[in-house]
Amino acid sequence: MTPVLSVNQLTKFYGPIRALNGVSFDVPKGSVFGILGPNGSGKTTLLGIVMDVLKQTSGSFQMFGKTPDADTRKHIGTLLETPNFYHYLSGERNLRIAAEIKEKGHEQIDDVLKKVNLYERKGSKFSTYSLGMKQRLAIAAALLGDPDVLMFDEPTNGLDPVGIAEIRNLILQLAAEGKTIIMASHILDEVEKVCTHVAIIQKGDLKTVGTVAEVLSKNADSTNLIEVSADNLEQLLIVVKGFAGVTEAYVQEGFVKVICGQDISARDINRYCFDNGIVLDRLNLKRKSLETTFLEITGKVSER
Amino acid sequence: MLHLLKIEWLKLKNYRTFWILFILFLISLFGINYITFLVQSNRPQDPMSTALIGAPFQFPEVWHTVTYMSGFLLFIPGVLMIITISNEFAFKTHRQNVIDGQSRTQFIITKMMLATIFAVISTIVVFITALLFGLFEKDSVFSTTGITYILYFFIQAVSYMMVSLLFGLFFRRSGIAIGVYFLYIFLLENLIAGLLDKYANHIGAYLPLKSTNSLIPFPFFRNITSQFYYEPNFTILLVLSAVYLTAYIIVGKRKFETVDL
Structure with a gap:
């Protein structure tokens, strides 16, 4: 047509x-x-x-x-x-x-x-x-x-x-x-x-x-979106960003949203945070939305 | 054609600023001629001054006098023209008209038709003004001799309207467009013309708007001025007016057809 x-x-x-x-x-x-x-x-x-x-x-x-x-x-x-x-x-x-x-x-x-x-x-x-x-x-x-x-x-x-x-x-x-x-x-x-x-x-x-x-x-099979939160979000963000395999992390709506490789599970994030002295109070593996796809494709805010 | 003008009419019909200025233009046309009438009627009524000044408000001179004086007011419909185009830019309706399905060519041609209509209306009003002054002047007998001045006025009016359209097209904002337009018609062109007359063999009269102004020469003391002042070649003036007018149309059309709106 x-x-x-x-x-x-x-x-x-x-x-x-x-x-x-x-x-x-x-x-x-x-x-x-x-x-x-x-x-x-x-x-x-x-x-x-x-x-x-x-x-x-x-x-x-x-x-x-x-x-x-x-x-x-x-x-x-x-x-x-x-x-x-x-x-x-x-x-x-x-x-x-x-x-x-x-x-x-x-x-x-x-x-x-x-x-x-x-x-x-x-x-x-x-x-x-x-x-x-x-x-x-x-x-x-x-x-x-x-x-x-x-x-x-x-x-x-x-x-x-x-x-x-x-x-x-x-x-x-x-x-x-x-x-x-x-x-x-x-x-x-x-x-x-x-x-x-x-x-x-x-x-x-x-x-x-x-x-x-x-x-x-197209992008779903390569990455996961995990939402985490703790008492201190800023500190959590810094820690999570230091984790190998995390492609992008940002604070939104009281969560740190983590976009990471498919091979990284919620469990890995949890353990990594705990090892770095942060106890998570929320941990969600999210279905991917257009939003995360968009952010992956267009990169970090500062690069737009 | 008519359809495009109907759209233009819908834009102007309820635009109060436009109508106020238009009415002021009509009043001013009568006013400037009446002032001239008063000034010349206060002259001493002896044969000497009559021979010098003539009878500017009797037929056939009245055609010349009124078109000459009215030419000074062409900046008013010129401002109206600038406003009608700069409004479109200010409201971005020039974009919307194109988006809604006018071609760029149709849009600019419509504006040029509007410019021509402004010139026609101005000419009709000037014709009526001249007629009335001629008929009411004592000892005046109707005559169509010299009525070609009405045609020259029309050429002058069309040129002024097209030039104002160009100023609007190039400057887009009404403030700057009107400012530069005034500077040009009242100051810059006269300055350049003066310099050209002094240093370049009297070609000042052939400048774009000057050439149409010069179609209607200074009407008073004709017997004296024509002997002492250089008079530009009338045929060249007519040809140049046509050339300039064609150039305005081509430049304006090209500009609107190619630019990012």
Whole structure:
């Protein structure tokens, strides 16, 4: 089947800074495709090139098997980076402009506003909206014309927890309707909860790509994630890092999370800590999450 | 075409700043001509001064006088033009328009059409102003002689609008764009023109905006000034105006089509 989006050796320089480095991947039809990467890794640059607001230095991309033009974009709902609207116009009037450009009828405007819970404030000026409301309006604009492909760049940016849950449910619902969703995010949890596929990019390099299950299993056989805790986490962290075979350790949510080789068991860690004068009060061997895989792939925080 | 202009209309229709400035422009157009009218009507009514000054608000001179004076106010629709483009940059709606399905070419062409419409509207208003002043001036009999000044004013207006569009495109922020635009049209170009006139064989009048300004020469004391001051070649001025205008369009279009938005 022809991929919805196919990028081929995309490279982008901003002056001397390389934002994308020969990135290639395909987005299959009907997938929820997460582009995951730390801030500044090139996610927005990638989507910007695909939407023709940025020009690539080299490489190419295709949508539905052909080089896209302005008309192709009319059938894609896109939220790129920030909600971009005329501040002096109401939410509704802004959507009229979007609908007019997309050549979709105005009669859908109320529907999409209701979908994102903004209907009551449709007459207020955009400049009076909160960050979350602006984000909702941008999502509403993307939904105009019921497009088959949606591109969301950090869709839950600025939303409160309830809003985040709503938007996630909306994305899942859209996916269930068979729409293809391409979503850039730096929030692992978000990608893990809604995506079927994931591409991880870092500093413009594509690190890995595939279904979420593939990406997890690709790295799953080589490492374990063990959670440990003790009275003194800092000391524990230093000790654990000194253990041969530990590839990465960091403190999170009151635990020291240890990523280590498959050959190291919870028992080994326990003994090693005890030998070094630390008595563990918690010890968990965790199922691997996308988060640990992500951290392994992208390296330590300081290296990002 | 109409569809693109309809989108542009939706953007401007409820933009209060735009309409306030537009109304001020209309008032100022009448104002600057009325001030000129008052000044010249206060002159001594003897045959000597009449021979010198002429009757600037009678037909056919009124076409010349009004278009000349109104040219000084073209910076106002110029500012409106800069605001309409720099707003897009400020709100990043130029990106959103492209994302939503306008081509970059459509976007920039629409702005150029808007610039032309601003010029057409300015010209119509100036035409009406000249007509009214001419009709209300005593001893004035309607005449279309010299009505070509309306055409020259239109050329001047289009050039000003396109230049302001370029300033907006290149500086992106309204503050800096308007600042540099004012500096250029009021100071820099006059300075360069002055220097060129002094040291380079009077070619100052052929600078980009000067060449369109020079299409409508200083209307008062014509009998005297034309004898003492160098008068640029009119055909060259017309050709240059067209060349510059083409250049603005090509540069502006190229700029928006290739740059990272």
